[in-house]
Amino acid sequence: xxxxxxxxxxxxxxxxxxxxDEKIKPVAAHYDETEEFAWPIMKIIADSDLFGVYIPxxxxxxxxxxxxMCLITEEFSRACGGIALGYAGTGLGTFPILLYGxxxxxxxxxxxxxxxxxxxxxxxxxxxxxxxxxxxxxxxVKDGDQYILNGTKQWITNAGEAEVYTVIAITDxxxxxxxxxxxxxxxxxxxxxxxxxxxxxxxRASATREVIFTDCRVPAANLIxxxxxxxxxxxxxxxxxxxxxxxxxxxxxxxxxxxxxEYARTRVQFGAPISSFQAIQHxxxxxxxxxxxxxxxxxxxxxMVDSGAKSISKESAMSxxxxxxxxxxxxxxxxxxxxxxGYMRDYPVEKYLRDAKITQIYEGTNQIQRNVxxxxxxxxxxxxQP
Amino acid sequence: xxxxxxxxxxxxxTDVRIDPATNTLIRDGVESVIxxxxxxxxxEAARLKERCGGKVTAITMGPPxxxxxxxxxxxxxxxxxxxxxxxxxxxxxxxxxxxxxxxxIRKITDFDVILCGKQASDGDxxxxxxxxxxxxxIPQVTYVKRIxxxxxxxxxxxxxxxxxxxxxETPLPCLFTVVKEINTPxxxxxxxxxxxxxxxxxxxxxxxxxADPAALGLDGSPTRVVKIFTPEARKGGETLSGATDDVSKExxxxxxxxxx
Numbered sequence: 286x287x288x289x290x291x292x293x294x295x296x297x298x299x300x301x302x303x304x305x306d307e308k309i310k311p312v313a314a315h316y317d318e319t320e321e322f323a324w325p326i327m328k329i330i331a332d333s334d335l336f337g338v339y340i341p342x343x344x345x346x347x348x349x350x351x352x353x354m355c356l357i358t359e360e361f362s363r364a365c366g367g368i369a370l371g372y373a374g375t376g377l378g379t380f381p382i383l384l385y386g387x388x389x390x391x392x393x394x395x396x397x398x399x400x401x402x403x404x405x406x407x408x409x410x411x412x413x414x415x416x417x418x419x420x421x422x423x424x425x426v427k428d429g430d431q432y433i434l435n436g437t438k439q440w441i442t443n444a445g446e447a448e449v450y451t452v453i454a455i456t457d458x459x460x461x462x463x464x465x466x467x468x469x470x471x472x473x474x475x476x477x478x479x480x481x482x483x484x485x486x487x488x489r490a491s492a493t494r495e496v497i498f499t500d501c502r503v504p505a506a507n508l509i510x511x512x513x514x515x516x517x518x519x520x521x522x523x524x525x526x527x528x529x530x531x532x533x534x535x536x537x538x539x540x541x542x543x544x545x546x547e548y549a550r551t552r553v554q555f556g557a558p559i560s561s562f563q564a565i566q567h568x569x570x571x572x573x574x575x576x577x578x579x580x581x582x583x584x585x586x587x588x589m590v591d592s593g594a595k596s597i598s599k600e601s602a603m604s605x606x607x608x609x610x611x612x613x614x615x616x617x618x619x620x621x622x623x624x625x626x627g628y629m630r631d632y633p634v635e636k637y638l639r640d641a642k643i644t645q646i647y648e649g650t651n652q653i654q655r656n657v658x659x660x661x662x663x664x665x666x667x668x669x670q671p
Numbered sequence: 672x673x674x675x676x677x678x679x680x681x682x683x684x685t686d687v688r689i690d691p692a693t694n695t696l697i698r699d700g701v702e703s704v705i706x707x708x709x710x711x712x713x714x715e716a717a718r719l720k721e722r723c724g725g726k727v728t729a730i731t732m733g734p735p736x737x738x739x740x741x742x743x744x745x746x747x748x749x750x751x752x753x754x755x756x757x758x759x760x761x762x763x764x765x766x767x768x769x770x771x772x773x774x775x776i777r778k779i780t781d782f783d784v785i786l787c788g789k790q791a792s793d794g795d796x797x798x799x800x801x802x803x804x805x806x807x808x809i810p811q812v813t814y815v816k817r818i819x820x821x822x823x824x825x826x827x828x829x830x831x832x833x834x835x836x837x838x839x840e841t842p843l844p845c846l847f848t849v850v851k852e853i854n855t856p857x858x859x860x861x862x863x864x865x866x867x868x869x870x871x872x873x874x875x876x877x878x879x880x881x882a883d884p885a886a887l888g889l890d891g892s893p894t895r896v897v898k899i900f901t902p903e904a905r906k907g908g909e910t911l912s913g914a915t916d917d918v919s920k921e922x923x924x925x926x927x928x929x930x931x
Contacts, residue, residue, distance in 0.1 A: 296864055304858055334861035347861060 286577055288584050294356060297349070300333055301360035313365035316490035317636055320482070322446050323368045323490050330361075330372060331401020339376060340383065344395035350591035351525060355532035355583055362536025363543070366640035367490030369536065371404065373529050374442035374491065377648070378405030380522040381451040381467050385510040394449055394469065403448035407526075408438040408496050409519050416653050418519065419462045423498065425454035430505045432456075432468060434476070434498040442647075444494035445479040448472045451522075452496075453515045465515030469507040476501030487639030520598070525590055527601040527648055531583035531608035534644040538576045538612040541619035541637035545569065548623055548634075565622060572615045579608040599661035606654040609644035616641040672725035672821070673782045676716045676749060677772055677803065678709040680733050680740040681793045694896040696793055705740045708788025710747070711849050714856040715818065716786050717748030723821065726750045728779065732760060732771050738872050746859040746867035753779075757877040762889030765794075769802025771887060774880040776807060784826070785846040789814055797848070804846035811846040812839050816853050 290298065308329050316323050330336060338353040340346025347353070354376055361369035379398050382390055397403040414421040423436025434454055444450075450470045457464035470477060480495025509518055546569055549560035559565050586604035590597050616638040620627035627634045645651045682701035690697050705713070716727045729744035731737050732755040741752030755775045763771060776785065785807075787800035797813075804811035816836060817829040823843070830837045831850050859867075877887055885891060911918045 293865075296868075297861060300859065300861055300864065308858070329858055332860055333858050338861075 286581065288581075290356070294349075294353060297335065297338060297347075297353060298356045298360060301335060301357040302363075304329060304333060304335075305360045305364035309361060309364035309368050313368065313490070314633065314636070316365065316368060318489075320484070320489045322492045323365075323371060324446075326368050327371055327401065327404065334400075336372070336375065336401035337399030340379070340395050340399040344391050345399040346395065347399075350587070351528055352584065352587040352591050355528055355587045358529050359532040359536040359539070359580075359583075362533040363540040365490060366533060366537045366540075366637070366644075367488035369533055370442060370488055370491040371446070373526075373533055374407070375405045375447065376529055377522065377526045378407040378443065378447060378449060378451050380525050381407070381509050381518050382449075382469065384521055384525065385467070385514065385518050386469075389506070390469065390509065398449065404443050404446055405449040405451065406441050406443040406447040406496075407522065408441050408444075408450055408452040410439050410441070411437060412439050416650055419516070421453060421455060421465065423452070423454040424458075425456050425466060425468060425503070427456070427505065428502075431502045432505060432508065434468065434470070434501040434503055436498055437480075438496040438498075440483065440493050440647075441496050443492055444496050445482070446492045450477075450496065451509065452498075453519050454498075456512045456515070460513065462516040463513050465519070466512045467509040467515045467518040468503050469509060470498075470501065470503050474501055474503065486642060487636070488643050489639075523648055524597050524601045527605040527654075528583055528587040528590060530644055530648050531579065531586065531604040534605075534608035534612035534641065535576060535580045535583055537637055537641045537644065538572075538579065538608075538615040541612075541616040541634055541641070542569075542572050542576055544634050544637070545572065545619040545622045548626075559622070568618050568622060572618055575611045576615060579611040583608050596661075599658050602649070602654040602657040605644075605648065606651050606658070609641070609651060612641040612644050613638075672719060672723040672784065672823075673779075674716045674719055674725060674727045675776055675779060675782050675785045676709070676712050676727060676729045676744065677785065677787045677800065678713065678729055678731050678740055678744055679706045679788075679791045679793075679799075680704070680731065680737040681706045681791055689899050689901075691899075694899045703736065703740070705743055706788055706791045706793075708790055708792065708849075708851065710788075710856045711851050711853050712786040712788050713744050713747050713749060714854045715847075715849055716784075717857070718854065719784065719818065719821065720748070720750075725783075728753060728782075730755065730772065730775060732756070732763070732768055732775075741872050742867040742870060743859070745870045746863040747857065748863065751873065752870065753873045753875060755875045755880065757887075759877045759884065759887045762892060763887065764892035764894035765796050765798035765802055766893055767887055767891040769799045770806050770891065771877075771880070771882060772799070773803045773806030774882045775875055776803065778875070778880055783823075783843045784821075785809075785844070787846065787848045789848045789850050800846060800848040807846075809844050809846060810841050811848070812841055813848045815847040815849045818847070818853075 335357050337346035338349045342348040358369055358373045361372055382394055398405055411421050425432040425434050452468045452470050453465055455464050456466040476499045478497045483493040549565050550558055552559045583604045586600045589600055619634045620638050623634050626632045680703045683704040684701055688697040720727050727749045728751050729741050729749040730753045738754050745752055790797035801811050812828055812830050814831040815828045816831040820827040825842050827840045830839050911921055
């Protein structure tokens with residue numbers, strides 16, 4: 286499919302593909318096994334300038350948008366969904382600053398993020414606040430020109446590795462979701478600690494930890510936008526980042542599919558390659574079609590976001606929902622085509638299945654995405670009533 | 672520090688095919704890339720520039736399409752590229768090639784270090800680098816695996832040998848050919864690719880480099896290729912089996928027959 290990418294986007298994608306094929310693929314199994322954070326790869330991505338694709342040129346980036354970020358994330362994910370998350374998770378942690386930060390905050394944080402000198406992380410989830418994001422308990426109390434943060438964030442991608450954290454905390458308990466605010470906290474802040482590294486089913490090259498705030502003082506200059514805007518910052522951030530999850534899912538699906546087609550061509554049973562059997566051909570055809578449809582939806586959504594469209598929640602949710610379900614199905618079918626070999630960790634496809642699963646869960650479960658989509662559809666229908 | 676990197680565009684294959692009629696390389700249908708050994712020279716040049724400042728100039732002799740190799744070199748950290756190209760260079764052997772490149776480099780005048788890959792993956796002669804230094808009458812160190820120290824007028828390098836390495840001190844300017852142990856070449860950067868895209872490649876002809884026409888191309892090449900062929904693959908050896916005493920006697924008889 287020709288997605289009419291610009292010349293610059295083709296160059297970016299090809300560079301990301303080169304890094305994925307030459308640098309990430311050979312080490313994907315190693316990092317999955319050891320669960321180490323792939324710093325050598327992050328350094329390569331940093332040197333390639335690709336950390337800055339979605340950051341404006343005035344802050345040291347390449348001036349692209351969500352679409353460019355999706356192209357890169359997809360390519361990295363094709364090789365390893367976990368390593369790709371070090372990149373994509375930095376995007377998630379950066380969006381609050383990019384979307385709502387002051388010029389001063391952007392000057393202070395974006396150039397280092399664009400250069401890949403510092404990774405970022407987004408902190409909203411807590412033990413009691415998953416899908417119910419409104420029930421977060423972490424507090425921020427103003428004290429002179431500082432805020433004092435207390436609480437524990439859970440399952441934070443890039444935690445411990447990142448240097449810049451965007452944190453949602455409650456500044457006014459009486460106002461519900463309108464009492465939340467967003468802050469930038471830098472690694473090393475006194476009173477900020479990290480929990481143990483979580484042991485996960487997939488995306489094991491990605492670092493996931495608790496972020497614990499105990500009387501952690503944050504300069505008031507690090508408040509993003511103003512008090513009470515935290516929930517809006519978070520929701521808009523997720524609207525912008527979900528096409529990135531969709532791209533990650535498309536990449537994982539494409540990676541699994543590539544392995545499946547190659548294996549089907551070379552695996553001989555009953556005296557013929559299994560790709561000559563219609564049962565396998567039809568599976569491959571469905572997988573290929575689904576991946577392309579997911580990619581088309583992800584790109585269309587990313588372009589809509591970049592166009593400056595105001596209402597993007599429904600489309601953003603759709604892209605994440607569809608692509609992650611496709612990733613799960615395609616990775617599952619890829620394991621099936623590999624048969625017993627597919628179940629063995631010596632072969633690459635079972636990892637795609639483990640990596641795909643998270644895309645149905647994080648940045649809003651697919652059930653929450655359906656709530657968002659249906660909610661918008663019903664609202665739109667109501668508006669049409671005379 | 673002004674650094675010159677000599678590169679060559681080669682077919683992207685380890686299975687080089689030769690046209691039996693002309694005894695030249697068949698380039699049709701094979702993608703062209705920078706000679707893999709030269710990528711280490713480019714990387715070392717970029718690192719020297721990061722270490723000491725200055726400018727890196729990539730230079731190649733080749734047909735017009737070799738411009739893409741120079742652009743790639745720019746995306747990998749070189750500042751500018753010079754394509755030395757003229758029909759008069761056609762058929763150059765290593766002597767004429769190194770003469771031509773030396774003439775072009777003499778035009779650059781201000782340089783401290785010339786870096787080359789140890790050899791090209793198509794011709795495999797490893798003669799052009801040393802040839803350039805001979806034509807320029809400057810020192811050379813081949814098979815460099817590490818540049819230990821480098822300053823305005825001198826350098827200390829490690830030269831790989833079969834047993835280990837030599838430590839060589841040399842005045843500058845000097846030509847180094849490098850081995851793959853010297854570094855791990857970086858990936859191109861996006862900004863480098865954009866710079867390469869808009870970079871103007873200088874194009875120099877035989878007249879531009881003020882070369883002696885008699886020393887160029889086929890006429891200037893003392894090498895005559897009589898025949899070029901792929902040697903036959905070795906057949907497998909013979910295996911003797913049986914009781915140790917019998918086998919050793921049999922082996923001695925066979926060796927006697929071979930008159931070793």
